[in-house]
Amino acid sequence: MTNIVISGVGGQGSILASRILFALYETRGDMVKVSEVHGMSQRGGSVITTVRAGKTVYSPLIPDGEGDILIALEQIEALRYLNQLKPGGTVISSIQKIPPMPVLTGAAVYPDNVFDEIRGAGFKLITIDALTLAKQAGNSKAANVVVLGAASAALGGTDAEWDAALSAAVKPQFLDLNRRAFELGKTVI
Amino acid sequence: MKKMMLGNEAVARGLYEAGCTFVSSYPGTPSTEITQYASDYVSIYAEWATNEKVAAEAAFGASLAGARAFSGMKHVGLNVAADPVFTAAYTGVNGGLVIAVADDMGMHSSQNEQDSRHYAVASKIPMLEPSDSQECKDFTKLAFELSEKFDTPVFVRLSTRISHSLGSVEISEPAPVEPREYVKNTQKYVMTPANGRPRHAEVEKHMEELGDWCETADINSVEWGTERKIGVVSAGIAYQTAREAFGDKASYIKLGMIYPLPVAIIQELAEKVETLYVIEELDDFIETHCKKHGISVIGKAELSPLGEYTPEMLRRLAGDSVPDVTHTITVPPARPPVLCPGCPHRGVFSVLNKMKLTVTGDIGCYTLGAAKPLDAMDMCLCMGASVSSLHGLLKARPEMARRSVGVIGDSTFLHSGITGLINIVYNRSAATVLILDNSITGMTGHQPNPVSGFTLKKEAAPVVNLEVLCRGCGVERVRVVDAFDMEGLEAALKEELAADEPSVVIMRRPCALVKTFKKGSPRTVEDCKKCKACLRVGCPALYTVGELIQVDQSLCMGCGLCSKICRFGAIKEGK
Numbered sequence A: 001m002t003n004i005v006i007s008g009v010g011g012q013g014s015i016l017a018s019r020i021l022f023a024l025y026e027t028r029g030d031m032v033k034v035s036e037v038h039g040m041s042q043r044g045g046s047v048i049t050t051v052r053a054g055k056t057v058y059s060p061l062i063p064d065g066e067g068d069i070l071i072a073l074e075q076i077e078a079l080r081y082l083n084q085l086k087p088g089g090t091v092i093s094s095i096q097k098i099p100p101m102p103v104l105t106g107a108a109v110y111p112d113n114v115f116d117e118i119r120g121a122g123f124k125l126i127t128i129d130a131l132t133l134a135k136q137a138g139n140s141k142a143a144n145v146v147v148l149g150a151a152s153a154a155l156g157g158t159d160a161e162w163d164a165a166l167s168a169a170v171k172p173q174f175l176d177l178n179r180r181a182f183e184l185g186k187t188v189i
Numbered sequence B: 001m002k003k004m005m006l007g008n009e010a011v012a013r014g015l016y017e018a019g020c021t022f023v024s025s026y027p028g029t030p031s032t033e034i035t036q037y038a039s040d041y042v043s044i045y046a047e048w049a050t051n052e053k054v055a056a057e058a059a060f061g062a063s064l065a066g067a068r069a070f071s072g073m074k075h076v077g078l079n080v081a082a083d084p085v086f087t088a089a090y091t092g093v094n095g096g097l098v099i100a101v102a103d104d105m106g107m108h109s110s111q112n113e114q115d116s117r118h119y120a121v122a123s124k125i126p127m128l129e130p131s132d133s134q135e136c137k138d139f140t141k142l143a144f145e146l147s148e149k150f151d152t153p154v155f156v157r158l159s160t161r162i163s164h165s166l167g168s169v170e171i172s173e174p175a176p177v178e179p180r181e182y183v184k185n186t187q188k189y190v191m192t193p194a195n196g197r198p199r200h201a202e203v204e205k206h207m208e209e210l211g212d213w214c215e216t217a218d219i220n221s222v223e224w225g226t227e228r229k230i231g232v233v234s235a236g237i238a239y240q241t242a243r244e245a246f247g248d249k250a251s252y253i254k255l256g257m258i259y260p261l262p263v264a265i266i267q268e269l270a271e272k273v274e275t276l277y278v279i280e281e282l283d284d285f286i287e288t289h290c291k292k293h294g295i296s297v298i299g300k301a302e303l304s305p306l307g308e309y310t311p312e313m314l315r316r317l318a319g320d321s322v323p324d325v326t327h328t329i330t331v332p333p334a335r336p337p338v339l340c341p342g343c344p345h346r347g348v349f350s351v352l353n354k355m356k357l358t359v360t361g362d363i364g365c366y367t368l369g370a371a372k373p374l375d376a377m378d379m380c381l382c383m384g385a386s387v388s389s390l391h392g393l394l395k396a397r398p399e400m401a402r403r404s405v406g407v408i409g410d411s412t413f414l415h416s417g418i419t420g421l422i423n424i425v426y427n428r429s430a431a432t433v434l435i436l437d438n439s440i441t442g443m444t445g446h447q448p449n450p451v452s453g454f455t456l457k458k459e460a461a462p463v464v465n466l467e468v469l470c471r472g473c474g475v476e477r478v479r480v481v482d483a484f485d486m487e488g489l490e491a492a493l494k495e496e497l498a499a500d501e502p503s504v505v506i507m508r509r510p511c512a513l514v515k516t517f518k519k520g521s522p523r524t525v526e527d528c529k530k531c532k533a534c535l536r537v538g539c540p541a542l543y544t545v546g547e548l549i550q551v552d553q554s555l556c557m558g559c560g561l562c563s564k565i566c567r568f569g570a571i572k573e574g575k
């Protein structure tokens, strides 16, 4: 069973990322389930999406401590869901910081050593400046797919499988943008 | 052919394959996407109705006419639709009538965590419950067959994790279904007491038949495990969690039909295993059924009636060890949902906060105005209650009329605020109601409504004139204020609160996420005096570097609210 957690802030595109992974694992012959988040948290709340692939998948949710890879589209959203990962699992995180409301109002502080903490807890960590690379690809909205590119080596899949997955999940008019974003993401590894 | 589908998308596919031609629903998470996906099929007429009762009654009318008809709603939506639904159980159907109700265990996007299975019992309507996307499609089709065979509406019960999970679905093309003839039949469809009594007897009869049917129905499946120690009876998403946690050793009954429930297969399993668990989220619905039939099971004695079950919780129950996954790391600050940058609701709530008014609130994006720092809401109960409860509040404490307002969104006002407003006029309270007209149903994902100017099928539609509507209800003091005009709102509120009669203030401005929203130029900050007054509006585009305010250029929509708040004129329109 492969268990992937995607975390981020509502509106960052974790749903598209999870749908690309669904297509990827399905073309590789796995049974796949994805649990998406729709509704209230899409208004800038913390969101977690899970992708599970294997011979038989029952629950779409990942038991704590069994996630193989955590893909985070925002720094503290990586920290928030570490409990989902297995010991020594891999975190691929965008370096983007989006301060949540309690930080903006001064009721809480944004931790400044997120990545040290993740490494310190024994996880492998890959970080990427996804926002800058997405802008380079043509649109900051493609940061989600940049991070997928950075995660692609850890996730497995041939170039052809990834391209098929992108084509299956991304709307045709945005496919070229997302292909560029994916390729730029791959360059960090 | 297989296709990746959300549970809700698969229900819509089931509607299409079943030859359903009429869909009327009101949006509500987690049910909304069923109707959105249904509207993509050319063969299905689909609409957003004004509320769930209207939707269910419209679907009933289509069924009466002979079409296969559907209505989808969230759990609390069924409370609104309950009146027609209960009596539709008596009339039965002509064309098949299916009602999907989506529960929200864990309250991801809801105001309560009710267990809608009780409605099946209370209304005497059969209920199916799929456990994955494939079953969402299959059970929807089956529901139409059962509806026509047993002459009853049929519920399909969903939940957040079923509705919003993706799975593979084998799709096929619809077999042609002829609409049934319309035949006038007053004894069946005119529910006077005289006609209703024999219909009630009919209901009892077909529910008994359905009880027999479900004993052998293959949607209630038994799966024998490699051992005979543990048995599990479950349904829906809870089955998936249980199946994962208890593994291949245990034996399972997966109930596809949860009302009526079978007895014999559960008894058989109970006899063959040492311990029988009932795994169900929320109430002890299946457990009560088992106990009623003398089958001893373990359920809520070990498991909570609150929230969702996780695989870890059930593993612990199964006696397995669960790894400790707490890390000694900084606990990240919470990230609650917030009003978007440019949201027209923000200015309204910052004025309400400034004026320290008592605010009866309602349900929609603007409920986020209750959160800090806006912090301007005293109550939020259910759709429409802002208006009707304000009336009661003022009758009990008339002196509060000078400092209390009700706040309600456009979709919510048309859903069930308007009856409350008529009550205010008729029974005379000096209430002041603010209608936040952003011309869309925002919270549930921007569904069009009667003030939007277009329909679910993207056709042009007349726009309900809220001013005229409120005047027509008998409110004489009706005015419209631009939602970005905070001074205008404050002045209007001072006058309307002082008036000894009902008033309506319509705050108008499109939602910042719709196409018609005109983005302004992002703000920039010069010579910030570090007073941080602007942070009190709770805009995600404003942040501090050290003590100095900055505006995130990629988020700012240029609404100018922060510039108006800044007494020093430090936040300027960018170039």
Ligand SMILES: Cc1ncc(C[n+]2csc(CCOP(=O)(O)OP(=O)(O)O)c2C)c(N)n1
Pocket: B026, B027, B028, B029, B052, B074, B076, B077, B080, B111, B363, B364, B365, B366, B383, B408, B409, B410, B411, B412, B413, B436, B438, B440, B441, B442, B443, B444
């Ligand atoms: C009876 C019922 N039906 C549906 C919902 C789901 N729901 C929550 S808010 C909302 C509509 C909000 O629209 P509107 O009043 O226009 O406010 P906006 O979100 O646009 O600010 C809906 C449909 C609900 N909570 N209760």
